[in-house]
Amino acid sequence: MSQTGVEKTTLAAGGFAALLASICCLGPLLLVSVGVSGAWIGNLTQIAPYQPYIIGATLAFLGGGYWLVHRSSQAACADGDVCSRKLPSRLVKSGLVLATLLVVAALGFDFVAPLLLD
Numbered sequence: 001m002s003q004t005g006v007e008k009t010t011l012a013a014g015g016f017a018a019l020l021a022s023i024c025c026l027g028p029l030l031l032v033s034v035g036v037s038g039a040w041i042g043n044l045t046q047i048a049p050y051q052p053y054i055i056g057a058t059l060a061f062l063g064g065g066y067w068l069v070h071r072s073s074q075a076a077c078a079d080g081d082v083c084s085r086k087l088p089s090r091l092v093k094s095g096l097v098l099a100t101l102l103v104v105a106a107l108g109f110d111f112v113a114p115l116l117l118d
């Protein structure tokens with residue numbers, strides 16, 4: 001897999017893991033806000049035992065993404081070598097920051113929820 005392919009895969013996996021990490025915390029709030037309530041939301045607690053594993057995977061993917069961004073900024077193309085076309089640095093960094101913000105929001109929701117919901 002090329003450098004660009006690894007960056008795309010890590011970015012997509014980090015974003016997906018951030019969404020998975022937020023399902024157990026932000027999912028019920030979003031469902032209640034659109035009118036879904038009752039016993040069905042209670043079924044979402046079935047994924048709660050997997051939360052530490054999902055958070056660990058999320059942090060690992062984000063760490064890998066930051067490492068790849070740092071490594072790609074350090075790599076230089078030598079004169080006369082053919083270099084692969086990289087993703088635009090701004091796109092990769094903004095995607096990584098967005099995924100990080102989603103993770104921080106998901107992890108911090110448990111601490112902020114009592115203030116918002118009381």
